[in-house]
Amino acid sequence: MAGLSLQRFSAVLIKEFIQMRRDRITFGMMIGLPIIQLMLFGFAINSDPRHLPTLVELNDNGPLTRAVIAGMQNSSYFDFRGPISGVAAGEEALRRGDANFVIVIPEHFERDVVRGHNPQILVAADASDPSAAGGAVAALSGIVSTAIAETLTGPLAKPASVAPFGVVVHREYNPEGKTSTNIVPGLLAIILSMTMVMITAVAIVKETERGTMEMLISTPVRPLEVMLGKILPYVFVGYVQTAVFLVAAMAVFNVPFEGSLWAFFLGFNLFIIVNLALGFLISTAAKNQMQAMQLSFFTILPSILLSGFMFPFAGMPAWAQFIGTGVPATHFLKIVRKVMLKGGELGDVTGELWALVVILIAISAIAMLRYRQTLD
Amino acid sequence: MSDLPPATPAPLVIDVTGLTKSFGEKRVVDHFDIKVPRGAIYGFLGPNGSGKTTTIRMLCGLLTPDEGSGTCLGFDVRKQAGRIKEQVGYMTQKFSLYEDLSIRENLDFIGRMYRIDRRKQRVDQALGDLGLADRAGQLAGTLSGGWKQRLALAACLLHEPQLLLLDEPTAGVDPKARRDFWDEIRRLSARGVTVLVSTHYMDEAVQCDFITYIAYGKKLIDGPSGKIPELVGLETWRVEGEALPALEAKLKSEPGVEQVARFGTVLHVSGTDKDALRATVKRFEAEGTQRWSLQVAGLEEAFIYLMAGARDNFATPTGKAA
Numbered sequence: 017m018a019g020l021s022l023q024r025f026s027a028v029l030i031k032e033f034i035q036m037r038r039d040r041i042t043f044g045m046m047i048g049l050p051i052i053q054l055m056l057f058g059f060a061i062n063s064d065p066r067h068l069p070t071l072v073e074l075n076d077n078g079p080l081t082r083a084v085i086a087g088m089q090n091s092s093y094f095d096f097r098g099p100i101s102g103v104a105a106g107e108e109a110l111r112r113g114d115a116n117f118v119i120v121i122p123e124h125f126e127r128d129v130v131r132g133h134n135p136q137i138l139v140a141a142d143a144s145d146p147s148a149a150g151g152a153v154a155a156l157s158g159i160v161s162t163a164i165a166e167t168l169t170g171p172l173a174k175p176a177s178v179a180p181f182g183v184v185v186h187r188e189y190n191p192e193g194k195t196s197t198n199i200v201p202g203l204l205a206i207i208l209s210m211t212m213v214m215i216t217a218v219a220i221v222k223e224t225e226r227g228t229m230e231m232l233i234s235t236p237v238r239p240l241e242v243m244l245g246k247i248l249p250y251v252f253v254g255y256v257q258t259a260v261f262l263v264a265a266m267a268v269f270n271v272p273f274e275g276s277l278w279a280f281f282l283g284f285n286l287f288i289i290v291n292l293a294l295g296f297l298i299s300t301a302a303k304n305q306m307q308a309m310q311l312s313f314f315t316i317l318p319s320i321l322l323s324g325f326m327f328p329f330a331g332m333p334a335w336a337q338f339i340g341t342g343v344p345a346t347h348f349l350k351i352v353r354k355v356m357l358k359g360g361e362l363g364d365v366t367g368e369l370w371a372l373v374v375i376l377i378a379i380s381a382i383a384m385l386r387y388r389q390t391l392d
Numbered sequence: 393m394s395d396l397p398p399a400t401p402a403p404l405v406i407d408v409t410g411l412t413k414s415f416g417e418k419r420v421v422d423h424f425d426i427k428v429p430r431g432a433i434y435g436f437l438g439p440n441g442s443g444k445t446t447t448i449r450m451l452c453g454l455l456t457p458d459e460g461s462g463t464c465l466g467f468d469v470r471k472q473a474g475r476i477k478e479q480v481g482y483m484t485q486k487f488s489l490y491e492d493l494s495i496r497e498n499l500d501f502i503g504r505m506y507r508i509d510r511r512k513q514r515v516d517q518a519l520g521d522l523g524l525a526d527r528a529g530q531l532a533g534t535l536s537g538g539w540k541q542r543l544a545l546a547a548c549l550l551h552e553p554q555l556l557l558l559d560e561p562t563a564g565v566d567p568k569a570r571r572d573f574w575d576e577i578r579r580l581s582a583r584g585v586t587v588l589v590s591t592h593y594m595d596e597a598v599q600c601d602f603i604t605y606i607a608y609g610k611k612l613i614d615g616p617s618g619k620i621p622e623l624v625g626l627e628t629w630r631v632e633g634e635a636l637p638a639l640e641a642k643l644k645s646e647p648g649v650e651q652v653a654r655f656g657t658v659l660h661v662s663g664t665d666k667d668a669l670r671a672t673v674k675r676f677e678a679e680g681t682q683r684w685s686l687q688v689a690g691l692e693e694a695f696i697y698l699m700a701g702a703r704d705n706f707a708t709p710t711g712k713a714a
Contacts, residue, residue, distance in 0.1 A: 231488035234454055235505035236477045 041307050064151040065331020068116040070094040071109055073101060076125035083163040084137070088119075091159050093152040106140060110188055111358045113350060116142050116330055117152065129168070129180045136182045143187035144198065144357045145328045153185050189357040196269045201352040202325040204261045204284070205345040208254060209291055209319040214312040215250050216295025221308040224299075239387050247292040254288035265356075274359030283351035283365060286372045290344045293379045300386035319345035347371040405430050405555055405586040406451060408462025408469060413446050413455060413609075420446045422609040423460070428588060428602070433581050435600030435617070436590035439699065443609035444590040445485060448557050451588070452480045465554055478506065481548030485559040487540045489547060491533025495524055498532050499547055506551035518546045538569035545576065556580065558589040562596065574599050598691055605698050612698065621689040626651075626697055627666045628689040629673050631659040633682030646672045653696050662693050 036043055072085060088094045094117060100106055106118035120138040122128075128135035139156065141149035164180055190197045223229040232242065265271040273280075294315060302308035320326060322336060323345035329337060340346045347368040354360030354368075406428035413421040421443040428434045436444045449455040451464050453473025461468070467475040489498045499518055503511040519525045522542055532543060541561060548556065556577075562570045574596065577587055581601075589600070597603060603620055605613040613623050631639065636659055643652050643661060648668025653660045663669035677684045 226491070227484060227486045227488040228490055230454065230484050230486075231482075232505075234452060234477060234480070234482040234484075235502070236474055236507075237505050 039307075041301075041303070041310070065328045066092045066151075067095040068093060068152055068328070068330050069097050069114065070117040070119060071097055071100045071106065071115045073106060073118065073120045074099055075123040076121050078126040080126050080129060080163065080167045081121050083167045084121075084160060087159040087163040088156070091155050093155050094119075107188075110140060110142050111354065111360060112364055113142070113354065116145065116149070116328070125181070129164075132180065134181055136184045138184050138186065140186045140188055143190040144353045145324065145330070149185075149187060156183055156185075189353075197271055197357065200265050200269045200271045201356045202323075202349050204258065204265075204352055205287070205323065205348045206316075206320055206325060207257060207261065208284070208287060208348075209345050210312075210316050211257065212250060212254055212288055212291035213295040213298065213315055214309060215253065216247060216292045217298040217302060217308040217312050218305050219250075220246055220296060220299035221302050221305050225304050239384060243296055243384070243387065247289075247296065250292055250295075251285075251288055254284075254291075258284050258288075271356060273356050275355035275364075276361045279351070279360060279362040279365050280355045282362070282369060283348060283355070283372075286369060286376065287344060287348040287351075290372055290376045290379065293376055293383055294344070297379055297383040297386065300383055318343050322346070323349050325349055341371070342375065344372060344375050347375075403430050404428060404463075405432075406462070406464050406588070408451070408460060408464070410460035411447065411450055411457045411462070411469075412459035413443075413450060413457055420609050421450070421457075424606070424609070424611055426604060426611075426614070428586055430586055431581055431584045432601045433577060433587045433589065433599065435597050435603040436588065436606065437592075437597055437603060437695070437698075438590075438606035442606045444606060445559050446609075447606070448482070448559050448588065448590065451476075452482045452557050453477050454482075478551075479554045480557060481551070481553035481555070482557045483544050483548045483559060483561050485563065487544060489532050489540075489544060491531065493532060494529050495519070495532055495535075495543060496528040498543070499550060502547045502550050508551050514550060518550055522546050538565050541565050541569065541573065545573070549580075554585065556585055556587045556589075558587065560590050560592065562591065562593065570596070594692055594695055597695060607698075617691060620691055621694040624689075624694040624697060625664050626662045626689040626693055627664070627669055628660050628662040628687055628693050629669070630685050630687045631661060631682050632657065632685075633680070635680075636682070639676070639680065639682060643672075643676070646676075648672045651693070651697050651700060653693065655692075660687075660693055662689065662697060 070088070074081065085096070089096055097115060100109065100118070106120070109115045110118060118140040120140070122135050122137070125135050125137075137160070139153065141153060143149050160181075160183055168180065223232060262273075266273060295312065298308055298311045298315070302311055318339070322332070322340040323329070323343050324340070325345065329340060329346065332340065351360075351365045351368045354364050358364075404427050406426055409425045411421055411424040412419065424443070424447055426434075426447075436447070438444055446455060450457050451469065453464075453469065453476045456470065456473075461470060463469065464476050465479050469476065490501070493501065496515060496519065499515045500511065503515055508514055516525070519528050524530075524539075524543070532540070535543060545558075545561065558577075562573055565573070570593075577589070578599070581587055589596070591597060598617065600617050602615065603613070603617045604611055605620075613620060615623050636654070636657075640652050640654065640659055643649050643659075648663045648665050648670070649661055649672060650663040650665075651661070653662070661669070661673070673684055676682075
């Protein structure tokens with residue numbers, strides 16, 4: 017074998033393993049990342065979400081109604097959070113995201129069933145949350161039939177072929193059930209997290225890697241000046257991305273923009289800044305550009321999987337929701353969906369804006385503590 | 393210290409005692425003291441990893457000392473790093489300007505960092521002095537090693553610092569450029585700028601007014617460069633004649649001989665135990681044909697002696713506590 021040496025080959029192999037072992041962060045990512053993500057996403061993600069918050073407007077109250085409600089509760093798809101009264105209250109709850117479903121039992125429901133007038137139960141579902149409604153709605157007809165079979169016995173029993181009442185499902189905010197309407201607004205959150213975090217982290221780590229950071233901190237420059245000076249150019253990049261996104265969303269995907277521009281503007285500015293701060297934080301931990309990329313990527317997966325972008329937030333187990341609450345994209349996603357699809361105003365998104373502010377303060381504080389004016 | 397020139401007790405620009413810094417288990421700088429008078433050129437010598445860079449970084453506020461205290465330019469090295477940075481020009485070992493910025497952009501950037509007045513004028517002036525006025529738009533990364541070094545020096549002089557800290561400024565630079573560089577350092581020193589410079593080169597050490605020699609983070613020798621051989625306590629004999637290579641090999645294991653160095657056609661035989669050395673010299677003088685003469689030990693012998701005594705600090709010291 018001319019030119020190929022096993023010895024040289026194994027020398028390179030051994031060297032690579034030694035370097036791999038020395039690069040603790042990369043090594044940790046290689047081993048830890050798959051395990052963490054498997055545990056996290058394997059258990060957290062649920063494409064058939066259950067225990068979705070549901071409100072019920074009871075305009076009738078009898079054995080049949082109770083049986084239907086109990087059946088829905090037992091199916092574990094619906095989690096009744098209490099009664100409400102009036103159409104406006106139901107709509108408000110859906111828009112604020114307090115409930116995924118509002119169920120309306122019409123007046124004289126029981127009487128109409130017995131008389132064979134075929135009354136209708138209205139189920140208003142928040143269809144801006146993809147796949148949240150699907151499984152639950154599909155399970156509904158079975159639940160209702162069972163409830164009837166158990167309640168209407170004896171002379172009231174109906175032949176199985178005739179449905180004594182109907183269930184009407186209103187898919188709010190996305191009446192056609194278009195996937196693009198669900199996905200596109202959320203994509204802004206993902207695009208911004210991905211690029212903003214990575215660009216900032218890499219730009220700062222580059223200084224350390226090339227040795228220019230040593231020169232920089234030997235000048236009287238303050239940490240805040242470096243942080244702001246490095247971050248602001250990328251805020252501009254974020255603006256350009258958002259503008260491109262909005263044009264594409266409306267012109268190409270026909271996604272509506274129903275709500276307040278002002279609420280949207282505040283939300284995306286805050287979100288961009290949070291992401292840049294996160295990138296800055298990553299840069300204080302990463303030793304080289306490669307590590308910065310890897311760590312950035314590590315933060316992007318939760319943004320995709322735990323934020324409610326791909327899978328309904330309410331359908332995740334409590335601990336996953338807890339982690340998801342710490343992910344900035346979760347809150348921004350809610351803002352975008354509320355504003356663009358549900359016509360949300362500033363008052364509807366204050367909770368999410370505050371959540372972003374809290375995350376921003378936490379990230380910036382850690383980043384500033386970690387960024388040193390010295391080389392210690 | 394009594395080594396300062398008695399005539400003009402110049403005010404001290406750097407006055408620190410007990411500076412100590414550890415990275416993990418390793419004590420990189422161990423109770424280091426230094427007093428640097430205004431306008432002096434102070435040479436930092438020592439093998440790789442002896443703590444020269446760490447000491448310089450502590451002096452300009454890039455590292456916080458674990459122990460020790462003192463002042464640099466009258467400011468506390470522990471608490472007033474910000475004030476020190478404003479008046480110090482620090483030139484890093486590695487080229488640390490932006491390779492993807494042009495020469496002018498780099499100087500402009502540095503000028504802004506120090507908020508200098510008449511920035512445009514001073515940058516133009518610096519470009520002119522460098523002889524780079526017509527290449528101001530060229531990317532700094534495309535410059536050769538010697539030019540990069542000159543640019544780096546110009547950048548750290550832009551804010552007219554009181555104190556220059558130069559960390560192996562001439563590593564990898566050709567002899568002509570090195571000589572020009574030192575001419576510039578001399579001019580600055582004459583204007584009252586204090587210069588602290590670390591180096592590996594003997595010809596540069598000779599240019600310094602004061603020299604301190606560091607190994608394993610500890611100061612071994614410190615004083616005016618003229619007094620270094622005396623401080624080392626070396627006696628040197630000069631040998632001329634035939635068959636020097638054979639003599640050199642033989643001498644190395646003789647009592648009293650600690651160092652045999654070859655300078656062209658002569659040998660310099662040195663040792664600190666003068667009596668033992670003289671006995672050996674007498675014996676060889678009687679046996680051989682070479683001519684022996686006692687000469688004043690120079691800085692060069694002293695350094696070769698010091699360098700030979702200290703192994704590379706990256707090697708694990710055996711039987712050492714620190």
